[in-house]
Amino acid sequence: MRQIKGIPILFVFILAACSTEKGQDIKPLADSLLLNQKSNIRSVRVDRLDASRFKILLKQHEGKVLFINAWATWCAPCKEEFPDLVKLAEEYAHSDVAVIGISVDYPDEIESKIIPFLQDQRVNFPNFVQNFKRPEDLINLFNEKWRGAVPATFIYDKKGQQRSFLLGKQSYEQFKAEIESVRSES
Amino acid sequence: MHRIKFFTFFVFILLLSTILAAQETGKKAADFTLQDFSGKTYTLSKDEDSKAIVVMFIATRCPVSNAYNERMVALYKDYVPKGVSFVAINSNKQEDIEEVKEHAEEHNFQFRVLKDPGNKVADAYDAQVTPEIYVVNSNLELLYHGRIDNSQREEGVDSKDLRNALDEILAGKTVQVADTKAFGCSIKRVQ
Numbered sequence: 001m002r003q004i005k006g007i008p009i010l011f012v013f014i015l016a017a018c019s020t021e022k023g024q025d026i027k028p029l030a031d032s033l034l035l036n037q038k039s040n041i042r043s044v045r046v047d048r049l050d051a052s053r054f055k056i057l058l059k060q061h062e063g064k065v066l067f068i069n070a071w072a073t074w075c076a077p078c079k080e081e082f083p084d085l086v087k088l089a090e091e092y093a094h095s096d097v098a099v100i101g102i103s104v105d106y107p108d109e110i111e112s113k114i115i116p117f118l119q120d121q122r123v124n125f126p127n128f129v130q131n132f133k134r135p136e137d138l139i140n141l142f143n144e145k146w147r148g149a150v151p152a153t154f155i156y157d158k159k160g161q162q163r164s165f166l167l168g169k170q171s172y173e174q175f176k177a178e179i180e181s182v183r184s185e186s
Numbered sequence: 187m188h189r190i191k192f193f194t195f196f197v198f199i200l201l202l203s204t205i206l207a208a209q210e211t212g213k214k215a216a217d218f219t220l221q222d223f224s225g226k227t228y229t230l231s232k233d234e235d236s237k238a239i240v241v242m243f244i245a246t247r248c249p250v251s252n253a254y255n256e257r258m259v260a261l262y263k264d265y266v267p268k269g270v271s272f273v274a275i276n277s278n279k280q281e282d283i284e285e286v287k288e289h290a291e292e293h294n295f296q297f298r299v300l301k302d303p304g305n306k307v308a309d310a311y312d313a314q315v316t317p318e319i320y321v322v323n324s325n326l327e328l329l330y331h332g333r334i335d336n337s338q339r340e341e342g343v344d345s346k347d348l349r350n351a352l353d354e355i356l357a358g359k360t361v362q363v364a365d366t367k368a369f370g371c372s373i374k375r376v377q
Binding site: 075 | 247250336338370372
């Protein structure tokens with residue numbers, strides 16, 4: 001039984017070491033945030049998220065509660081709630097809760113819009129940009145009831161099952177209560 | 187005895203399926219009366235000479251809705267001569283009538299843009315995002331609901347859902363894809 005359990009983990013590592021179809025390397029999430037000690041400016045990396053990358057992401061976070069927030073640089077309520085995400089990520093660092101952001105901007109806006117915004121926010125959690133051809137592919141992957149409006153938050157339990165879908169801007173207290181609720185059920 | 191029971195059951199199933207089918211296909215859109223930014227009143231049910239009426243929930247500040255400004259203008263130009271009418275509704279609480287007027291003028295909207303105070307029409311239609319489209323006939327029967335097409339960026343479009351629906355309506359056909367998923371910014375409602 002222990003051997004069987006080990007297979008999916010090995011599979012994740014094999015996948016993580018491979019390249020995607022578009023030749024983009026999938027690097028460990030820890031690499032997405034590098035603190036440049038000299039300048040004290042965070043060097044932020046934003047990877048592209050498609051369906052296969054999302055599957056890997058869920059696998060990588062098995063055993064953890066995964067808090068995913070969908071946002072955009074043009075979305076005012078997203079910007080307003082972002083500092084609370086930074087606060088949550090700091091609070092849950094090194095715990096069984098992981099915070100991840102997904103920008104619904106376009107991949108060609110990584111350098112011009114997404115990274116400057118994340119640097120400005122002093123982001124401390126990994127972020128991706130959607131890389132789906134059709135909006136419904138992204139929408140249906142997360143929740144069929146979602147219409148793509150942001151901010152939207154999805155919380156997955158430790159088995160990778162979505163347990164919470166929060167549409168619109170939430171308060172820090174609402175986020176925290178929802179995380180703890182999923183955490184206690186897991 | 188068994189035969190009678192079976193017959194009663196059969197009739198019951200038939201009736202039930204008829205009722206369910208009627209709910210799905212015979213959906214009636216809510217009538218509404220709203221004012222545009224120049225104070226002119228528009229009532230949906232009085233738009234009775236149109237072959238189809240396109241009701242578009244839009245916004246002034248939403249980048250997704252704004253990405254469709256030119257496409258909405260093109261739809262208007264292409265389909266008004268064919269007997270289709272267009273009306274846009276702004277239900278966002280933070281976008282006032284002056285802003286709606288400036289936005290419409292800036293983007294050369296020739297269709298009416300109505301303000302929906304208190305998002306009452308958005309609530310009646312259960313419209314959630316901008317842009318979100320409802321197409322009705324002169325009997326206010328809902329013929330199409332959903333998106334304009336399948337990509338915010340025009341170069342990515344490979345399914346012109348609203349155009350397809352309008353073409354089918356004008357040809358007297360049943361709309362094949364009558365319900366698509368609208369995507370965009372959430373309508374900012376009053377609390």
